[in-house]
Every structure is written in structure tokens, then in C-alpha cells.
Amino acid sequence: xxxxxxxxxxxxxxxxxxxxxxxxxxxxxxxxxxxxxxxxxxxxxxxxxxxxxxxxxxxxxxxxxxxxxxxxxxxxxxxxxxxxxxxxxxxxxxxxxxxxxxxxxxxxxxxxxxxxxxxxxxxxxxxxxxxxxxxxxxxxxxxxxxxxxxxxxxxxxxxxxxxxxxxxxxxxxxxxxxxxxxxxxxxxxxxxxxxxxxxxxxxxxxxxxxxxxxxxxxxxxxxxxxxxxxxxxxxxxxxxxxxxxxxxxxxxxxxxxxxxxxxxxxxxxxxxxxxxxxxxxxxxxxxxxxxxxxxxxxxxxxxxxxxxxxxxxxxxxxxxxxxxxxxxxxxxxxxxxxxxxxxxxxxxxxxxxxxxxxxxxxxxxxxxxxxxxxxxxxxxxxxxxxxxxxxxxxxxxxxxxxxxxxxxxxxxxxxxxxxxxxxxxxxxxxxxxxxxxxxxxxxxx
Amino acid sequence: xxxxxxxxxxxxxxxxxxxxxxxxxxxxxxxxxxxxxxxxxxxxxxxxxxxxxxxxxxxxxxxxxxxxxxxxxxxxxxxxxxxxxxxxxxxxxxxxxxxxxxxxxxxxxxxxxxxxxxxxxxxxxxxxxxxxxxxxxxxxxxxxxxxxxxxxxxxxxxxxxxxxxxxxxxxxxxxxxxxxxxxxxxxxxxxxxxxxxxxxxxxxxxxxxxxxxxxxxxxxxxxxxxxxxxxxxxxxxxxxxxxxxxxxxxxxxxxxxxxxxxxxxxxxxxxxxxxxxxxxxxxxxxxxxxxxxxxxxxxxxxxxxxxxxxxxxxx
Numbered sequence: 027x028x029x030x031x032x033x034x035x036x037x038x039x040x041x042x043x044x045x046x047x048x049x050x051x052x053x054x055x056x057x058x059x060x061x062x063x064x065x066x067x068x069x070x071x072x073x074x075x076x077x078x079x080x081x082x083x084x085x086x087x088x089x090x091x092x093x094x095x096x097x098x099x100x101x102x103x104x105x106x107x108x109x110x111x112x113x114x115x116x117x118x119x120x121x122x123x124x125x126x127x128x129x130x131x132x133x134x135x136x137x138x139x140x141x142x143x144x145x146x147x148x149x150x151x152x153x154x155x156x157x158x159x160x161x162x163x164x165x166x167x168x169x170x171x172x173x174x175x176x177x178x179x180x181x182x183x184x185x186x187x188x189x190x191x192x193x194x195x196x197x198x199x200x201x202x203x204x205x206x207x208x209x210x211x212x213x214x215x216x217x218x219x220x221x222x223x224x225x226x227x228x229x230x231x232x233x234x235x236x237x238x239x240x241x242x243x244x245x246x247x248x249x250x251x252x253x254x255x256x257x258x259x260x261x262x263x264x265x266x267x268x269x270x271x272x273x274x275x276x277x278x279x280x281x282x283x284x285x286x287x288x289x290x291x292x293x294x295x296x297x298x299x300x301x302x303x304x305x306x307x308x309x310x311x312x313x314x315x316x317x318x319x320x321x322x323x324x325x326x327x328x329x330x331x332x333x334x335x336x337x338x339x340x341x342x343x344x345x346x347x348x349x350x351x352x353x354x355x356x357x358x359x360x361x362x363x364x365x366x367x368x369x370x371x372x373x374x375x376x377x378x379x380x381x382x383x384x385x386x387x388x389x390x391x392x393x394x395x396x397x398x399x400x401x402x403x404x405x406x407x408x409x410x411x412x413x414x415x416x417x418x419x420x421x422x423x424x425x426x427x428x429x430x431x432x433x434x435x436x437x438x439x440x441x442x443x444x445x446x447x448x449x450x451x452x453x454x455x456x457x458x459x460x461x462x463x464x465x466x467x468x469x470x471x
Numbered sequence: 472x473x474x475x476x477x478x479x480x481x482x483x484x485x486x487x488x489x490x491x492x493x494x495x496x497x498x499x500x501x502x503x504x505x506x507x508x509x510x511x512x513x514x515x516x517x518x519x520x521x522x523x524x525x526x527x528x529x530x531x532x533x534x535x536x537x538x539x540x541x542x543x544x545x546x547x548x549x550x551x552x553x554x555x556x557x558x559x560x561x562x563x564x565x566x567x568x569x570x571x572x573x574x575x576x577x578x579x580x581x582x583x584x585x586x587x588x589x590x591x592x593x594x595x596x597x598x599x600x601x602x603x604x605x606x607x608x609x610x611x612x613x614x615x616x617x618x619x620x621x622x623x624x625x626x627x628x629x630x631x632x633x634x635x636x637x638x639x640x641x642x643x644x645x646x647x648x649x650x651x652x653x654x655x656x657x658x659x660x661x662x663x664x665x666x667x668x669x670x671x672x673x674x675x676x677x678x679x680x681x682x683x684x685x686x687x688x689x690x691x692x693x694x695x696x697x698x699x700x701x702x703x704x705x706x707x708x709x710x711x712x713x714x715x716x717x718x719x720x721x722x723x724x725x726x727x728x729x730x731x732x733x734x735x736x737x738x739x740x741x742x743x744x745x746x747x748x749x750x751x752x753x754x755x756x757x758x759x760x761x762x763x764x765x766x767x768x769x770x771x772x773x774x775x776x777x778x779x780x781x782x783x784x785x786x
Contacts, residue, residue: 134750140540159536159753249733250751295625295645297734312626426535430752437736444734446647 090121091363091370094136094146095353096129098302101324105387112383113374120366130250136165136358145358147367153196153354155251157188158426158469160356161195167357168193172368178376178394186393188354196354199375200390203415204259204348206339207308207316210332212240218314220336222346224260224282227315227339231291234314242291244307245317247283247443248300254435256301256317257283258420259348263341268423268431269470271460277453279341280442284449287442297444319351320412323389337411350419352390391416427467434459526766529759536753543756550760559736560761563744567765570655570740571719577659578715579708582666587692587700589667590674601671604664612661616728619657620644623729644730647737654738658725662718666711673707674700706779713776720769741765 097103110122125146127135132149133156139145140163151160160166170193173179188196206227208220213230216237221227231242246256260279266272286292296304301318308316311331317338326333340346355375357367374380381392382402391403391412403409423431438456441447447455530550532543554560589597607615622628623643630640643653677700685699701708723742726732732739732747739747741761749758 130751133753137536137539137753162537164540247734248731249735250731293625293645294642294734297645298650298730300731426537427752430754433747433751437733440733441735444642444645444647444650444737446735446737 088119088121089117089363089366090123091147091367092123092125093148093150093370094125094127094132094358095150096127096132096152097150098126098129099305099321099325099388101388102321102390104324105384105390108383108387109374109380112377112380113370116373117366117369120370122370133160136160137163139358139360140165143360145360147358147361147363148370149356149358150353151196151356152251153188153198154349154351154422155429155432157196157354158190158424158428158467161188161190161192162426165359166195167359167361167364168195169197169357169368170194173197176372176376181394181396182376183393183395185350196356197371197376198352198354198393199371199381200352200384200392201416202319202321202351202353202390203412203419204256204317204319204338204351205411205415206336207318207322207326208334208336209240209308209311209314210334212314212331213334220334221339222336224263224339224341228286228289228291231286231315232289235290240311241293241307241313243286243315243317244299244304244313245292245296246299246301246304247292247296247439248298248303249433249437249440250300251429251432251436252300253437253439254432255349255351256304257435257439259338259346260341262347262349262420263344265344267420268428268435268460269464271457273453273457276438276457277449280438280449280452282341283439284442284445287445292443294444297440320389320391320409323408323412324387326389326408333408335408335411337415345418346415347418347420348415349422350416423464423469425464425467425469427463428469430467431460431463434463523766526759526762529756530763532756534756534759536755539755546756550756551764554757554760554764559739559744560741560764562736563739563741563761566651566738567720567722567740567742569651570658570722571716573652573655574659574662574715574719575712577656578663578666579712582663582670582711583696585663585667586670586674587696589671597671601668604667607661608664608668610661612658612724613728615661616657616725619660619725620729623653645734647734650730650734651738654725654729657729658719658722661725662715666715669707669711670704673704677703706782709779710776713772713779716772717769720765720772 093106095102095106097106106124110124113120113122129152132151136145136149136151137159145165149166151157170189173187173194182197186198186201187194188198206220212218212234213220216233218230218233219226221230234240234242247253257279260282261267261271261275264275264279266275283292287294287296293307299307304316305318305322305325307313308318309322309325309329311329337346338348355371357364357371361367375384376394378392378394378397381394381397382400384390385392385397386402389409389412391409392400397403403413422428425431434456438447438452441452442449528543531545531547533546533549534543538544589600592600624630625640625642625645629643633639633641642649644650681699681703682695685695690698721742722740723746726738726740726743727746730738732743742765745758745761745765748754748761
């Protein structure tokens with residue numbers, strides 16, 4: 027029964043599960059209706075170009091495609107290189123030039139390129155934060171003609187296709203979700219079961235703290251959207267989102283964080299940790315629990331201790347709910363190789379082979395519906411909680427000011443963890459700031 | 472008197488008589504030396520004045536991610552008023568002022584003492600020390616900031632050493648009481664060599680006979696400093712003070728590397744706030760307004776520097 031339930035969940039990975047439902051997206055309402063057929067095994071391998079151009083034609087002419095990412099983890103970069111190799115099999119004369127930019131500079135570099143008519147051929151952007159801005163700025167090419175001609179388009183849920191009123195600007199071949207990693211060696215030694223609720227987590231963390239050997243928890247609390255992303259599940263569990271924040275509930279959730287610091291469950295320096303810092307702390311073996319994303323799964327094999335995963339603990343009596351993440355793949359508006367760029371996206375990222383290569387190297391979960399039953403996913407216990415998380419996600423706010431909203435929440439989180447603001451003050455301030463941003467930027471959740 | 476008849480270089484610039492056209496051009500240049508300024512003015516205009524004009528235009532307009540390209544809607548002083556009334560701007564202003572004060576104290580006081588010590592040591596030892604300091608000064612802030620971030624981490628070397636004597640661990644970068652001080656001290660550490668070099672250079676230029684006379688009169692380090700050295704070095708120290716303030720108001724790199732403006736917004740200085748506003752939330756008009764206000768502060772502070780330079784030039 028567990029297996030059947032698990033399979034059903036996997037089947038939902040790409041469709042209903044990935045209810046990204048970017049606000050402002052006309053596909054919001056239908057996103058849950060698009061159900062991937064787990065039994066459908068019609069996925070093409072490396073796809074033929076649908077957007078024009080032909081692999082044989084390209085073979086005779088040397089071309090270069092510039093790809094911008096902010097990838098930093100070894101797994102993501104390994105995956106990208108392996109997927110580039112896959113593309114090279116059909117496009118031997120195309121050179122992929124990978125440009126790594128700092129996470130927080132990629133969007134601004136794209137915007138700067140709008141004024142100079144410059145930019146990459148392909149870009150992997152932080153779609154959940156920057157989509158409204160990038161799509162409206164003219165930095166990305168409208169992919170509607172390519173998507174309409176894409177043979178496998180029906181394999182992807184609407185929520186993996188990011189559009190505004192003008193067109194489609196990002197597609198997602200994989201999704202990233204949050205869950206809880208744990209040091210199984212530590213938990214076994216202390217006789218602790220992996221927690222499924224915040225209450226159980228606090229009991230477990232108290233036991234870890236009392237044992238005095240390792241730090242109970244590592245999570246990002248930096249004053250940026252990263253800190254907000256890690257914190258928001260505490261509110262999402264209670265049915266609250268950016269567009270429906272209520273000060274008492276925000277204060278209570280922030281108080282939980284403050285209590286974790288006061289009880290020495292969470293180090294105060296988490297106030298300046300981004301997700302990479304948080305992962306490094308967990309990976310060093312000195313932490314029992316680590317809230318982080320599935321893109322780190324590719325590095326688990328190299329750790330010196332046994333790792334387990336479980337869903338982000340549910341807050342109160344609600345379910346575990348997280349925001350879906352991952353990068354949106356787009357084509358730069360000023361590329362001279364739009365057709366070839368789309369071929370690259372199709373072949374090296376959206377195809378079934380590419381998606382599996384990506385998953386195996388980095389742990390990033392494919393959005394293709396026909397991979398829901400792939401043994402590579404179903405037989406991996408560490409992946410299961412992330413896949414289950416995909417079945418219970420919240421909608422991102424589609425406001426033009428979503429970045430400012432998430433930034434404000436990150437600042438509140440960091441303030442409370444550091445002790446520079448009380449939960450009450452931080453909650454009052456952040457609710458006011460976010461409501462102002464919603465009012466100014468429009469959109470909904 | 473014309474420039475052509477008085478300039479010593481004008482003779483060597485006389486045109487070849489047989490080439491009348493070139494001759495006229497040379498003649499025009501020599502008779503109007505401002506012509507030589509054209510390249511410098513062009514470069515200055517393109518790289519400094521034009522961006523400044525654009526910055527001010529942006530500060531007076533509604534510029535967001537969707538309007539950064541194309542015509543900007545003029546909104547007058549709206550952005551400046553909004554920024555001035557913004558809580559975060561005021562906090563950032565205070566953080567920048569704190570940062571500046573720490574830099575001034577460290578760079579001037581420790582810089583003076585260190586320069587005095589260098590001046591009294593053997594030339595070989597002083598030379599070696601100065602070389603090491605130049606190396607520290609030349610380190611890119613992104614590199615030295617990253618190193619300090621690791622050193623000051625919860626399990627970093629500094630806390631490890633403190634732990635040996637039973638202290639800590641100290642939340643150097645995540646405590647609201649210490650984070651700004653920590654970043655300020657690191658920035659001061661990076662700029663200290665520059666201050667020492669400037670002050671040391673000023674000390675070397677002091678008249679030896681005056682210093683020897685003070686010594687013969689029994690003046691120790693403190694008295695000599697108060698009544699002889701500091702008064703003589705006032706122009707140098709004035710210029711250095713202004714440069715330190717300018718440096719502090721550009722305090723972005725160490726904040727970016729070490730704390731990203733956090734915890735909360737404790738280490739958000741004005742330049743970091745402008746960066747955050749422009750490139751994280753894409754409110755370019757607001758960010759430009761922050762930059763313009765910062766620039767005005769710098770202009771006010773720079774006035775003594777300009778006056779000082781003019782006085783020295785007039786001597």
C-alpha cells in the first residue's frame with residue numbers, strides 16, 4: 027500500500043504536484059487538472075528540433091551557445107556537463123559556453139543587457155522570484171512558438187510553463203523542493219525517530235541538544251529570499267501565504283524561530299547563512315537536522331555519515347507545505363541562435379534522457395510526467411520525501427514586487443534569529459511591508 | 472603675453488613651414504592650450520559626468536524593471552522624499568556613520584602610532600613592514616573579506632583561539648551588537664596600511680631640525696606629537712580624514728562578502744542598501760535616490776579636501 031501510494035505520488039510529480047501556479051499565469055486554474063499519466067511511456071529521448079534548424083545541418087557549422095547559470099553545487103554542475111555531452115552527441119560542432127554568475131547578480135545582469143541589447147543564448151533564472159520582472163523587462167524571448175510546436179509539451183504540467191499575458195518565457199525541466207535531511211547515525215545513537223511535525227522536531231532537537239555532541243539544526247536564515255523560502259513552510263502549513271498574512275500568525279511562526287535560537291537548537295549565526303552555508307554545516311557532520319533542498323542529494327554519497335530525509339515538518343495540525351523551486355530555463359531576447367538555443371533546451375534539458383541524467387547527478391526532480399514511474403526515482407528512498415513534497419506545494423505570489431516581498435520576509439527572519447528584533451516587532455513590520463508591496467505591485471497568490 | 476611666445480615648449484612645437492595645414496593646427500593648439508584638455512574632458516564627460524547626469528535623472532523618475540529601457544516618467548522629488556522618510560534608509564545612514572567613525576578612529580589613531588613607530592625604527596625593518604602592509608592593502612576586498620568571514624565564523628579560528636582560554640564562542644557576524652563593529656574593524660584593517668603609508672610619508676617630510684629641537688627640549692612622544700608633529704601634519708591629516716570618510720561611504724564590498732547586510736539589516740550601509748534596492752528588488756529610481764543623497768553627503772565632506780588641495784597648490 028505504501029508502494030502504491032508512493033507511486034501515485036510520483037505520478038503527480040510533474041502535474042498536480044507541481045502546482046507552481048505562478049500568479050498572473052492564466053494557466054493557474056487549470057494547473058491542477060493536468061494530470062500526468064504514469065503509465066504513458068511515450069517520452070522521446072533526445073528530441074529532434076522543433077523550432078527550426080536540423081541537427082545535421084548544424085553539424086557542418088561551428089556554433090557557440092552561451093549558457094548563464096548561478097549553479098554552485100558540484101551535483102548541478104556535473105549534471106549540466108553531462109547534459110551538455112548528451113547535446114554534443116547530436117550537435118558535435120556546437121560549443122556550450124557555461125557562464126557562472128553569482129546567484130544575486132544573474133537577474134541584474136540580464137536587465138542590464140536589455141539596455142545594451144546583449145545577453146546569453148540560454149539562461150537559468152530564479153524563476154520563482156524574478157519571473158514577473160524578467161518577463162516584463164524584455165530580457166527573455168517569447169517561447170510560445172517553440173512550445174506550441176514541441177511534441178512532448180503534453181508531458182509537462184502547466185505549472186512548469188511560466189507565462190504572462192504576453193507569452194511563455196520560462197520552462198522548467200526539473201523542480202527543487204525543501205525537505206529535512208538528518209544525520210541517521212546521530213538519530214540512531216540517540217534513539218530518535220525522524221520527526222514529521224514541528225512539535226516532534228522540537229522534542230528531537232531538545233534530545234540532541236541535551237546529548238551535547240552535535241548542533242540540533244542548520245537552516246538558512248539570511249536576510250534575503252533564501253531565508254524567507256526556508257521559513258515560509260511554517261506559515262504555509264497553517265494555510266497562510268504572502269497574500270494572506272495575518273500578524274498574529276506571523277508573530278507565532280517567528281517566535282518559533284526565536285525559541286529555537288534561545289533553546290540552542292539553531293545557531294545564531296544561521297542569521298547570515300545562505301543555503302550553501304547551511305548545507306556545509308550539515309555536511310560537516312556536526313548537525314543532526316538540516317532543512318535544505320534536493321539539489322544537495324548529489325553530494326550525499328560523499329558524506330562520512332549516513333543520511334536520511336523526511337518531509338519539512340508540518341506546523342500544527344496542517345500538512346507539510348512548501349514552495350516549489352527550481353530554475354526556469356529561458357532564451358535570451360538578444361540571441362542570434364534562438365532556434366539552436368531551443369534545440370538545446372529540448373534535447374539537453376526537457377528530454378527524458380536529459381531529465382534522468384540531471385536527476386542522477388544532482389537530485390533535481392524531473393517535471394516530465396512520463397518519468398513518474400522511472401525506477402531511478404521510485405527506488406531512491408532519499409528522494410521520496412522531496413517527491414511527496416511536490417504533491418503539496420503553495421502558489422508563489424505573482425506580483426511584480428514578489429522579490430521585494432520575499433526580501434522583506436528574509437530580513438524579518440534574519441532579525442529574529444539574530445535577536446535584533448522581537449518576533450512581535452518583526453511580524454508587525456514585515457506584514458506592513460508586504461501588504462504595501464502587494465498593493466503597489468498587484469498580483470495574487 | 473601669449474602662450475606661444477612664453478611657453479618653453481612652444482619652440483619645439485613649431486610647425487614644418489612647408490606644411491601649411493599642419494602648421495595652422497599646431498599654431499591653434501599652441502595658442503589655445505585648452506585644446507590639450509579635450510581628450511581628458513571627453514573621457515571625464517563620458518565616464519563620470521554623463522553617468523552622474525543619468526543617475527540624477529533616474530533619481531527623479533519612476534524607473535523599475537519594466538521601464539528601465541525607454542522613456543522615464545519624471546516624478547520630481549518623490550523618490551528622494553520616499554527615501555528620506557524610509558526607516559531602512561535612516562538605519563542605513565546610521566550604520567554608515569558608525570562605520571565611518573570606526574574607520575576614522577582606527578585609521579587615524581593606530582595609523583599615527585604605527586607610522587611613528589616605523590619612523591623611529593631602522594630603515595630596513597620599516598621598509599619590510601611597509602611592503603607587507605602594501606600587500607594587505609592591495610588584497611581585493613572580496614578575498615580578504617572571505618578570509619575574515621571564515622575566521623570569524625562560529626567555528627572559525629578566532630573562536631577556536633578564544634575557546635582555548637574559555638571564552639566564547641562569540642557571534643561576531645550574527646550578533647546585532649557585534650556584526651557592524653566586526654565588519655567595520657575588518658574594513659579598517661584593510662584600509663589601515665594606506666593610512667600608515669600616508670602618515671609615514673608626511674612624517675618623513677617634516678623638518679628634522681624642528682623635531683631634533685623638540686627632542687633637545689625634552690619633549691617626549693606625546694608632547695612632540697601634540698605641539699610639533701600634529702600641527703605640522705595638519706594638511707596631510709585633513710586630506711587623509713576626508714579620504715577615509717569617502718572610503719567609508721563606499722563601504723559595500725566587505726558588507727556584501729561578510730554579512731549581506733544582515734543579520735536583519737544591522738550591517739546594511741548606504742551603498743549596500745542602494746545595491747539591494749536596485750539589483751534585488753529592481754527599484755532603480757529609489758536606488759538612484761539613495762545614491763544621490765549619499766553623493767551629496769560626500770560632496771559636502773569633500774569641500775575641505777578641495778580647499779586644502781587649492782591652498783597647497785597656491786603655496
